[in-house]
Amino acid sequence: MVTRTLLLLPGDGIGPEAMAEVRKLIAVLNDTQSAGFTVQEGLVGGAAYDAHGQAISDEDMEKALAADAVLFGAVGGPKWDGVAYEVRPEAGLLRLRKEMELFANLRPAICYPALAASSSLKQEVVEGLDILIVRELTGGVYFGEPKEIIDLGNGQKRGIDTQVYDTFEIERISGVAFELARTRANKVCSMEKHNVMKSGVLWKEVVAATHKANYADVELTHMLADAGGMQLVRWPKQFDVIVTDNLFGDMLSDVAAMLTGSLGMLPSASLGAPDPMSGARKALYEPVHGSAPDIAGKGLANPIAMIASFAMCLRYSFNMVAEADRLEAAIAGVLDDGMRTADIMSDGMTQLSTAEMGDAITAKYLTLSA
Numbered sequence: 001m002v003t004r005t006l007l008l009l010p011g012d013g014i015g016p017e018a019m020a021e022v023r024k025l026i027a028v029l030n031d032t033q034s035a036g037f038t039v040q041e042g043l044v045g046g047a048a049y050d051a052h053g054q055a056i057s058d059e060d061m062e063k064a065l066a067a068d069a070v071l072f073g074a075v076g077g078p079k080w081d082g083v084a085y086e087v088r089p090e091a092g093l094l095r096l097r098k099e100m101e102l103f104a105n106l107r108p109a110i111c112y113p114a115l116a117a118s119s120s121l122k123q124e125v126v127e128g129l130d131i132l133i134v135r136e137l138t139g140g141v142y143f144g145e146p147k148e149i150i151d152l153g154n155g156q157k158r159g160i161d162t163q164v165y166d167t168f169e170i171e172r173i174s175g176v177a178f179e180l181a182r183t184r185a186n187k188v189c190s191m192e193k194h195n196v197m198k199s200g201v202l203w204k205e206v207v208a209a210t211h212k213a214n215y216a217d218v219e220l221t222h223m224l225a226d227a228g229g230m231q232l233v234r235w236p237k238q239f240d241v242i243v244t245d246n247l248f249g250d251m252l253s254d255v256a257a258m259l260t261g262s263l264g265m266l267p268s269a270s271l272g273a274p275d276p277m278s279g280a281r282k283a284l285y286e287p288v289h290g291s292a293p294d295i296a297g298k299g300l301a302n303p304i305a306m307i308a309s310f311a312m313c314l315r316y317s318f319n320m321v322a323e324a325d326r327l328e329a330a331i332a333g334v335l336d337d338g339m340r341t342a343d344i345m346s347d348g349m350t351q352l353s354t355a356e357m358g359d360a361i362t363a364k365y366l367t368l369s370a
């Protein structure tokens, strides 16, 4: 029987509540479809700090490196606001991204028909929206050196960040975008600022060369990142896959996120390079939202972002495409049935707790599997 190892890192705040709903689905997949998931558990963020004085222990880091995929909840909260910078909760996520070499961040923005009316944009602009933002995650201005504040000695200081990209970094992130486009509408739009940034000039050149060499069947367009932000709110359905750097991706993916409603609906995946022997990529799946301390422990958290992250895990780490499609259809079906958590509640709908929403999606998944 096939064995698939999952490491669950629920983290802090609403992370454990949302992860509990994924556990139900893992059990259903094992029981009804012999999916063969072996589940390991670990601590991350404030929970790991309380237990080990670190944002993730070396032992849990090893489990993450050995697992087929990691499911991550959320980290942080006021309890740990005063802890040392190196062991703050977010350091656990940054260590995972760094040591697993997760260079590609995938953020889909899908507008479920049942929620189209509650978007801040007009219904016709967002209804049926399905775009994927592929953000470079380990390079660019967040990591480039020098990165410092220097004292100029005249009462002035200078803050410096360095935007830097090498050819291989652009080749590998654009390769991921082109490959994913082939499984979707086969279109990639690359966004940079070649009009004012040297790194943008190189980005555009390398994306074009990668396209010509290996992915000429995919439709490629280029857009300045500021114009891209404007087009995302004007007519987002023109896009299929958007590929962009770390800084622009951070902003553009947040813009795209708000097209679809609540933070509680948004999944993400972070992928590494394929293993040369097995072809498998290291991968971490997590909701976009944080630990939401304001609602933690109250049964108010929307578990859909976490569950949709698990659907991405089925799709990208285990090639369980039919199961991923069915799970996404189960989410859409439950919303069509008028079920809502508090964050997406509207008149005439039925409000459910976190666990009730998880149960409803699990039941719908089973119905769709029958």
Ligand code: NAD
Binding pocket: 014, 073, 074, 075, 076, 077, 078, 090, 093, 263, 264, 265, 286, 288, 289, 290, 291, 292, 293, 294, 295, 300, 301, 302, 303, 305, 343
């Ligand atoms: P947040 O995403 O935790 O919450 C923002 C708002 O959205 C809150 O009002 C919250 O109640 C609501 N919300 C978020 N997820 C929800 C869900 N699933 N269902 C219903 N409502 C939801 O962001 P924040 O308040 O800025 O940060 C809180 C803590 O989370 C901080 O410590 C921050 O550092 C951390 N954080 C962690 C991550 C991560 O773990 N990847 C990401 C962002 C923030």
